[in-house]
Amino acid sequence: MSEGSIAGRVPAYSLAxxxxxxxxxxxxxxxxxxxxxxxxxxxRFLLLGDEAKLSGLLARRPRAARACSLxxxxxxxxxxxxxxxxxxxxxxxxxxxIDAVAVGEAAGVVSAGNTGALMALAKIVLKTLPDIxxxxxxxxxxxxxxxxxxxxxxxxxxxxxxxxAEFAVMGDAFARAVLGLPAPTIGLLNVGSEELKxxxxxxxxxxxxxxxxxGPNFRGFVEGHDITAGTTDVVVTDGFTGNIALKTGExxxxxxxxxxxxxxxxxxxxxxxxxxxxxxxDRLRDYMDPRRYNGAVLVGLNGVVVKxxxxxxxxxxxxxxxxxxxxxxxxxxxxxxxGAALLRRGPAAAAPEDGPPAVPPDGASKQEPGRDxxxxxxxxxxxxxxx
Amino acid sequence: MSEGSIAGRVPAYSLAxxxxxxxxxxxxxxxxxxxxxxxxxxxRFLLLGDEAKLSGLLARRPRAARACSLxxxxxxxxxxxxxxxxxxxxxxxxxxxIDAVAVGEAAGVVSAGNTGALMALAKIVLKTLPDIxxxxxxxxxxxxxxxxxxxxxxxxxxxxxxxxAEFAVMGDAFARAVLGLPAPTIGLLNVGSEELKxxxxxxxxxxxxxxxxxGPNFRGFVEGHDITAGTTDVVVTDGFTGNIALKTGExxxxxxxxxxxxxxxxxxxxxxxxxxxxxxxDRLRDYMDPRRYNGAVLVGLNGVVVKxxxxxxxxxxxxxxxxxxxxxxxxxxxxxxxGAALLRRGPAAAAPEDGPPAVPPDGASKQEPGRDxxxxxxxxxxxxxxx
Numbered sequence: 001m002s003e004g005s006i007a008g009r010v011p012a013y014s015l016a017x018x019x020x021x022x023x024x025x026x027x028x029x030x031x032x033x034x035x036x037x038x039x040x041x042x043x044r045f046l047l048l049g050d051e052a053k054l055s056g057l058l059a060r061r062p063r064a065a066r067a068c069s070l071x072x073x074x075x076x077x078x079x080x081x082x083x084x085x086x087x088x089x090x091x092x093x094x095x096x097x098i099d100a101v102a103v104g105e106a107a108g109v110v111s112a113g114n115t116g117a118l119m120a121l122a123k124i125v126l127k128t129l130p131d132i133x134x135x136x137x138x139x140x141x142x143x144x145x146x147x148x149x150x151x152x153x154x155x156x157x158x159x160x161x162x163x164x165a166e167f168a169v170m171g172d173a174f175a176r177a178v179l180g181l182p183a184p185t186i187g188l189l190n191v192g193s194e195e196l197k198x199x200x201x202x203x204x205x206x207x208x209x210x211x212x213x214x215g216p217n218f219r220g221f222v223e224g225h226d227i228t229a230g231t232t233d234v235v236v237t238d239g240f241t242g243n244i245a246l247k248t249g250e251x252x253x254x255x256x257x258x259x260x261x262x263x264x265x266x267x268x269x270x271x272x273x274x275x276x277x278x279x280x281x282d283r284l285r286d287y288m289d290p291r292r293y294n295g296a297v298l299v300g301l302n303g304v305v306v307k308x309x310x311x312x313x314x315x316x317x318x319x320x321x322x323x324x325x326x327x328x329x330x331x332x333x334x335x336x337x338x339g340a341a342l343l344r345r346g347p348a349a350a351a352p353e354d355g356p357p358a359v360p361p362d363g364a365s366k367q368e369p370g371r372d373x374x375x376x377x378x379x380x381x382x383x384x385x386x387x
Numbered sequence: 388m389s390e391g392s393i394a395g396r397v398p399a400y401s402l403a404x405x406x407x408x409x410x411x412x413x414x415x416x417x418x419x420x421x422x423x424x425x426x427x428x429x430x431r432f433l434l435l436g437d438e439a440k441l442s443g444l445l446a447r448r449p450r451a452a453r454a455c456s457l458x459x460x461x462x463x464x465x466x467x468x469x470x471x472x473x474x475x476x477x478x479x480x481x482x483x484x485i486d487a488v489a490v491g492e493a494a495g496v497v498s499a500g501n502t503g504a505l506m507a508l509a510k511i512v513l514k515t516l517p518d519i520x521x522x523x524x525x526x527x528x529x530x531x532x533x534x535x536x537x538x539x540x541x542x543x544x545x546x547x548x549x550x551x552a553e554f555a556v557m558g559d560a561f562a563r564a565v566l567g568l569p570a571p572t573i574g575l576l577n578v579g580s581e582e583l584k585x586x587x588x589x590x591x592x593x594x595x596x597x598x599x600x601x602g603p604n605f606r607g608f609v610e611g612h613d614i615t616a617g618t619t620d621v622v623v624t625d626g627f628t629g630n631i632a633l634k635t636g637e638x639x640x641x642x643x644x645x646x647x648x649x650x651x652x653x654x655x656x657x658x659x660x661x662x663x664x665x666x667x668x669d670r671l672r673d674y675m676d677p678r679r680y681n682g683a684v685l686v687g688l689n690g691v692v693v694k695x696x697x698x699x700x701x702x703x704x705x706x707x708x709x710x711x712x713x714x715x716x717x718x719x720x721x722x723x724x725x726g727a728a729l730l731r732r733g734p735a736a737a738a739p740e741d742g743p744p745a746v747p748p749d750g751a752s753k754q755e756p757g758r759d760x761x762x763x764x765x766x767x768x769x770x771x772x773x774x
Contacts, residue, residue: 143642144645157586223630225635225638229642237631241628243610244610244631245632247611248611248632248635249611249636249638251614251616251636252635254616255531256643257643263670266667266670270666273661274660275660276656276663277651280656284650288646
């Protein structure tokens, strides 16, 4: 296969897989691929890692063996390596997997390795999409009314109103691609007190979104409890707040789970009660299973980048692969590209009949000429192959 | 009783009560006082509200009648009134209750009314304590290792590192007064990614706290899941993040509760299981009962200010009164005053043996001469009367 970026070409591989990342690599990674290969027979994977070790493991996983090509990577990024140090390791499995996306060999990458390193490498190697200032970390969580997309989860601590609006564009594309929603509703996370409706950036972002092509689906401000209430399909916030909201919500559920465990072991009757209710409780546990929500996505880059939880098992890794395949096959980045361009053009793009083309807002000056060329994340999979 | 502020005087009333604030006022307020009066026979309350209505209600609540004095307030602040409008209503029950604290008649105020109005009125009428730049909203929540204090919950969206450090001083005082902890541990809420350890303000606040008199109990950065894990007794953050963390955590627990309800009604066996486990489940429900955590406190003002949830019942209101009485009787503001002065003096105050007195940090220039005079929130209750 020839190296070098060939814009618009269909990649040979659906996904490049960092086979050496995560606590249980490479076994959990290959077991995950074995599951994914069964669910998505069309998918092709490029496995990066220790060739000798991987070929031995593949020999015992027939479906994965058929779906995968192996490429040797001499190094692996340790989980505790600083991102700045990881950037200097050229031959790592993580770096080579990202490089495969950069040159158009694969449409996306999945890694269960070092989060900071993955974000730093992906940003530097893949670069942001046209009209997107900063990438964001997005994930799906449970709510009372179906799954909800939350972003940014920590890619950006510094941000402005325009970044928040771009996160909304990316969250919209994510909800369409991965949740399959035709018109996702969007909320902007804010505080409740009337007097203190967020800071200036949040208020400005709301104005931008109201006037944008996303306006009809933008539901304005939502509060913390609206995330799990499922008030909107997408909840947009900055990386500091989003990271803390995600972990606080997870922590609260963990507390409840722990207390429930205590309840059901506290008396003999409660133990019997647990046994009777167990099938129903197991369904609840399955519904809340963190593996079902595994796969945080770094959105806004030239290529699909999915971070699997480092401690996950085969089922969790397979879910992260599913998310990546959904994004690849549903033209995820094409939609972001279109949405970001509309956003950049300002209110005139949303309602051209309202008057002459609007003066581009402040942020538009950041747009570099020539950045709007087609990329190479064209889907390599038919959508019928996906769940 | 003579009007006017008399510094250092013991107030005639433990608390001034806004009898007209909240969805169920004045009935739930008076029922709550009836409960509190039984638990705290020494407490004296000044009730502000519609005199005719209140005297009729008091006639049927003998304990409250003995513990309360009535003062007529012709107006009540509606729940949806803007804080700026509420500031112009001079004769409201909320305003008159706060005024009673300002003139030294009462040590603190409890209201279940309009949050924004209460915060705005209390800030303007009571003013901040010496060496405290901004007040904060604090509350207690459940964790796997006992109750946890979280602040700020939304009093400040704008903040700097010094404000966060002052929130830690106030959280420390709150945990001592209300949770009765002799040496509360303190964490500063931050994001997890090594690369992105919060913004500059959070990092600076950590340095200030490490070098301060709180240093020995300061545990550095904590993440969202540490709140309910109970990693530290006090979790400090800005008002935007804190408000969202609180509501996201509450929302997650509500989601779990709703799903559990579904589980236990989904099959006949699950229903029977529920009945068997019910006494244990009821204990869990009691433990998580939001009324047990009712009472957000606006800390950092000259006087104790407690906001009860607007929709709470008598039990919840009584709990908010308990919190206020705990603060009043445990010298809450005296401790803040001392801690804030130590913080303002800088590292030298924490470790005077390390060298000559340190140059005061930047923030110290804000200190006005003569602000450090004693206030009037001296406790009017003996601590033995309190739970």
